[in-house]
Amino acid sequence: MRYPPLQAPLFWQTCLCFWIGGIASAVWPQQTLLCLFLLILADRRLWRITRLAFCSMLAVAGLLTAQWQLFGSPWQQGLSNPEQLLWLAQGSKNLRVCGTVTDSQGLPDQRLRLLLSGLMPEMAEQAKVIPVGHEQSEQTAVPAEQGPAPAPLTSLAALTWENPPLRPLPGQNLCLNLRPIPMQGFANVGQLPWELWWAAQGVHWRMWTQGERAEPLLQGEPGRSAHWREILRSDFLTALKAPLMQPPLLHPNDVAPDVSNPQYASAGFTSQSGGSELSQGKAILLALLFGDRQYLDQATLNNFAAATLVHSLALSGQHLVIAGMLGLACVLTLARLRPGIYLHHPKTLWVILASLPPALAYLWLGNAPASLLRATVMLFVVALWLTIGRPRTTLDALCAALLCITVAAPLNVFDTGLQLSALCVGAIGLSLPWLRQLTPEADTFSARGLRARLFWWGRTLLRIFLVSLCVQVVLLPLNMLLFGNAGFWFPLNVAWLPVADLFVLPASVLGLLCAATGMEPAARLILDVAALPCQWLVDMLDWLAESGFLSAPSMLRPHWTALPAFAALLTALAFKAGRPTLPKAALRLLLAGGLLLFAGPILRLSERLSPEIRLDVLDVGQSQAVVLRLPGHVRMMLDGGGSASPRFDPGQNIVAPVLLYNDAPRVNAVLNSHPDLDHMGGLVHILRQFGVSALFDNGRNSSDARNGWGEIWAKVRQEHMAQPLAQGDIILLGNPANGLQLEILHPPRANKISPVTNSAVNAAWEGNNASLVAKLTQHGKGLAIIPGDAERKSLRHMLDKGMDLRAEVLVLPHHGSDSSYLPDFYEAVQPRIVVAACGFENRYGYPGKKVRAWLDNAAIPLLFTGRDGQVSLIWPRDKGQDASVHVETQRASHEEAKGGRKEASRGGSPSRKELAEDTDKIKD
Structure with a gap:
């Protein structure tokens, strides 16, 4: 059976590459210019001056947009009037600041990362909220001779909180005895300063505290969406027997509040320390559903990274399998009641349409990380194209999703999660023609029976292995450059991903539904069973780490030129599947990529000489x-x-x-x-x-x-x-x-x-x-x-x-x-x-x-x-x-x-x- 070969990108997709390249050039100018040169070399449509000029204008527009959003305001101050920063420059360790929580994320080892907006001194905050017509007190009044009144920071501040006694939610106001300092990380050759990654999210300040050291005070009601999400999270933790500790009593006769009460949790008083530890298997369930890694140990996360499994803990497209399963269940149920629905639309379209609501629910539940957002947008794009009768390929859907995301929020280009997620999907799209040739459909085994089922399962596992191999090969230079990990343990994906996507995640969702509807005993039973394979995996990785098998040897980190070189070579190879010879564009990419591979060794040799x-x-x-x-x-x-x-x-x-x-x-x-x-x-x-x-x-x-x-x-x-x-x-x-x-x-x-x-x-x-x-x-x-x-x-x-x-x-x-x-x-x-x-x-x-x-x-x-x-x-x-x-x-x-x-x-x-x-x- 002959399968169609990989088709050349449409012109609008080439234009998208220039738009994204222009955004990326704000941080990586040399790398971006080289990649765009390879694109021009491969695509003859760009050899016309009018089209090249148009694409160049898109790249310039992307560059200007990124420059304005990243560096348009003062780099580390976020204020146009420096005198308004005097409250920060003159602040001491007793400075008390208040800000509004815009995001809350659980980090390993009982930590929280909060993003605070409108950060300003507490006194200035009090002066700001005085109702009109009320006179200011002497404490809050700002004499004219003191200059401009303190103004809030116009950019966000990231607060890392170890063992937090409270769990602030978006929409609440948090006050602490801390002084924000500019966001600045380590800057060395071959490493990008991570403040640029934060700047892409609008964060230019950082703070750190531990426990109750900063005397935190939480006020106000959270947003409705955050409140509902916290209710579900609290119910889920209760079913998992989360380590919720009663806060200290103010008086011997006081009655301790019920921390599992959603109203109590939504006020931000859920304790995050003490009590019995949550097992790592159950902590994985919390990470899979809510993206909350607070109860994971850093050692567990390091083991997952060493075993090339950490992507399975990130909320991404692979976890939308649960949305597809729910959509399929709904369609099959509806088809039994009304079989005529297949006369209006094919089964595939019905399943995709039915998967959209649970996908949106999962996107909301996980607080919309960029990688999961990419997968959800792709699902909507595919649904739209199938509805109007214009089916497209995986790469078409990926490009459409990236277009929507980068136009709405251009700085998402710098999100590492989105980058890795898009590269994984791109690798799958490029490898599909080869996968279809290497693992053809079972035409000769169409008869029912044990042999046919074994062949189907074997082919499915082989495809998972080959897809994992393709993704690993595509990401190899990037993984070595960013993480120093070649991913020797990637075959574990063959065993773990089907279990995680087809059993652990569906069981976790079922446990969440039971917990949210008050069926706590059933929820605990389901979640205990769902946590078993997770705990088995954690124990196995611990054993491998203790035995030294997960310790990857230190290897050369490739020069950045190896990334576009690998991309050119693999893209050229992808165009060979289904064709007797390579197209001329692929030959040009093959030649350019081969030459580019010598850049790193030549630079290394010149340095040694x-x-x-x-x-x-x-x-x-x-x-x-x-x-x-x-x-x-x-x-x-x-x-x-x-x-x-x-x-x-x-x-x-x-x-x-x-x-x-x-x-x-x-x-x-x-x-x-x-x-x-x-x-x-x-x-x-x-x-x-x-x-x-x-x-x-x-x-x-x-x-x-x-x-x-x-x-x-x-x-x-x-x-x-x-x-x-x-x-x-x-x-x-x-x-x-x-x-x-x-x-x-x-x-x-x-x-x-x-x-x-x-x-x-x-x-x-x-x-x-x-x-x-x-x-x-x-x-x-x-x-x-x-x-x-x-x-x-x-x-x-x-x-x-x-x-x-x-x-x-x-x-x-x-x-x-x-x-x-x-x-x-x-x-x-x-x-x-x-x-x-x-x-x-x-x-x-x-x-x-x-x-x-x-x-x-x-x-x-x-x-x-x-x-x-x-x-x-x-x-x-x-x-x-x-x-x-x-x-x-x-x-x-x-x-x-x-x-x-x-x-x-x-x-x-x-x-x-x-x-x-x-x-x-x-x-x-």
């Missing part, structure tokens, strides 16, 4: 990680960052992706200045996953007992046979002809042997003052000094010894803390550039005021990672004493992409745009 010396101070938050890249492809890590968070490892999530971007998982040497968590924690992942030839440190073990880091570091040191260094030691770097070496200036050589570590230590130098101070030199000239967390005592010791401290670049000791402020040391170094490794808006106020003031008076440029992102210091070639350092910052690159270059600021007092540095900072 480059004579440049490069020192990268990575943006890893309130910690320090430095990468030294030398001629001959010699790479050395000096500290690796670290975090006390149990959910975030800078080594795994930041340092490793930077090292792996278009490069292999290999580092020649690792040097740890001292075993503090913020310098050592990230190195554990690097030492375990990368090929490392040598480990150097100061000979101390870590005393940090948080999450067992001390024992972990001691074991890692032992496994890699760490070599202690001290003053006078020299590490030769690369080819001796390059004259590069790393000199250790501190601490002095040991005077005794530690009985604990069996290594030499110096009792006079402990803690931060035992940090290794390393100096990078070339032919005797000082290029950079990296002093770890050395404080005044250590710095003074080096000065007293008369050491030659001169260097072009100084990485500030102790992240720029004033506790390490020593003007004599800075004068001895005589740096041209000073860099501080510190987090954005960190709670310690680094770089310190004294350090800033001295550098400002000395006219020495100061860059720090929290503001500027990754800072790269580059010595282009070996010129001896004439070598000059070139500076690149990652955020300056992004500012250039947005059309406004961000200049490197000098030391000194922060501007109002940077807000107050002496405030108690809160880091999410």
Whole structure:
């Protein structure tokens, strides 16, 4: 049986690509231009000047639209009048703000993420709601001499709330003792700053709190839609035996309110902590129905991601199977009552039409994520086309859905969920001609019987496997680039997806209906049965993780050019199915994609042959990680960052992706200045996953007992046979002809042997003052000094010894803390550039005021990672004493992409745009 081959896209679909490409070019200009060039190369219709001009106008319109929505207002302020931000710049830790909840989302490990609009000081909020005709009190009145009245932030603020005692709902007003800070994440080479993703959702501010620390006060009634959704969620949790804890009684005679009461829950007083833990199997049911992951453990989510199953927990088109099942049941029931309905319309159309109401209900229940919205719109488009008698392909429906979504909300283009969802559907659409050829219909097995049924089930499972394989191949470069996961466990989809879509999800919906209608015993029984396969899967993944099978090896993250190259090659291959030869357009794509695949290796080879010396101070938050890249492809890590968070490892999530971007998982040497968590924690992942030839440190073990880091570091040191260094030691770097070496200036050589570590230590130098101070030199000239967390005592010791401290670049000791402020040391170094490794808006106020003031008076440029992102210091070639350092910052690159270059600021007092540095900072 011959099946039709893949058809070329219609011209309006080509125009859609230019519109979406124009929107994407606001953030990815180079990538978008390359993709549009490939499209022009393949589609001869665009070789006419009039059509190309029209499509170019669409791309420009998309670019302008995205630029206006992303960057039209001040980037991090959201206000046109800076004076109205004085309440924020002058705020302290006692600042109390109020805002209206616009969205509430459950995150793993008992967390909530709330989006707040109209955020402003509580007093200003009170003044705003005073009825007309009432006089203001002295507390709320704003004297004329104080300037403009405080105005609310015009952009949204994201609040991450750990162990929240309340569950605010959209429409309610929430007040807290918090100060919002600008939304800014990590910016390193090969990584897109995630504030751009937030900006696409209109969020420019963030806050973080835990429990009742911020003294939350919830007021007002939620919106009707949110109220009804919370009623269903509360009934569902009750049937699941959710961990609902009674709030503390105000008086011994008080009666505790019933938290399962929808009215009580809708007021926002549902407790989210305490009580018995919800099993992970039942937590999956909550995630599948409501998109609420609050009761999932982060470890469970990590296991699902490692097993390439995390997409099954996201509300997407695959879960609309339940809508199709309900529609089919309704049509079959109606057909038994009135068989004549098939005379008016075919059965397929009736099923699709009957599926629309449950699909809309599921969209509402899941709070309309972009991926589920895409699937629902596709269902409506297919229903419309079938009704008017114009059937279309899967790719046609996808393009129509993307057109509707991007016209209504253009910034949805930057939603990762929508991107992955659209790519999955596109992969399925491209692979359908091949799937029909590889798994033909059972013409020869049309007879009924066991053999025919076995063949049908076998073919169905084979198709699921092949579809999963196609999707995995299409997403392979993107998964490796974004998540560092090649998805070796994707065959698990064959076993899990049919169970999830055909049993778990329908049973969950049935349990929800029983719970909502008051049949709680039946609901509990149904949900207990539905949770069984989920719990079995969780237990199996836990076993695989404990056995080490889910630990994927670190692999090279492809250069971004690999994405359009793969897209061109796979699209060309898709056009071969059903055709004796490749069309000319496919041949052009095949040639372009093949050539483009060489871009990454060529760039990698050029970097390895480059004579440049490069020192990268990575943006890893309130910690320090430095990468030294030398001629001959010699790479050395000096500290690796670290975090006390149990959910975030800078080594795994930041340092490793930077090292792996278009490069292999290999580092020649690792040097740890001292075993503090913020310098050592990230190195554990690097030492375990990368090929490392040598480990150097100061000979101390870590005393940090948080999450067992001390024992972990001691074991890692032992496994890699760490070599202690001290003053006078020299590490030769690369080819001796390059004259590069790393000199250790501190601490002095040991005077005794530690009985604990069996290594030499110096009792006079402990803690931060035992940090290794390393100096990078070339032919005797000082290029950079990296002093770890050395404080005044250590710095003074080096000065007293008369050491030659001169260097072009100084990485500030102790992240720029004033506790390490020593003007004599800075004068001895005589740096041209000073860099501080510190987090954005960190709670310690680094770089310190004294350090800033001295550098400002000395006219020495100061860059720090929290503001500027990754800072790269580059010595282009070996010129001896004439070598000059070139500076690149990652955020300056992004500012250039947005059309406004961000200049490197000098030391000194922060501007109002940077807000107050002496405030108690809160880091999410």
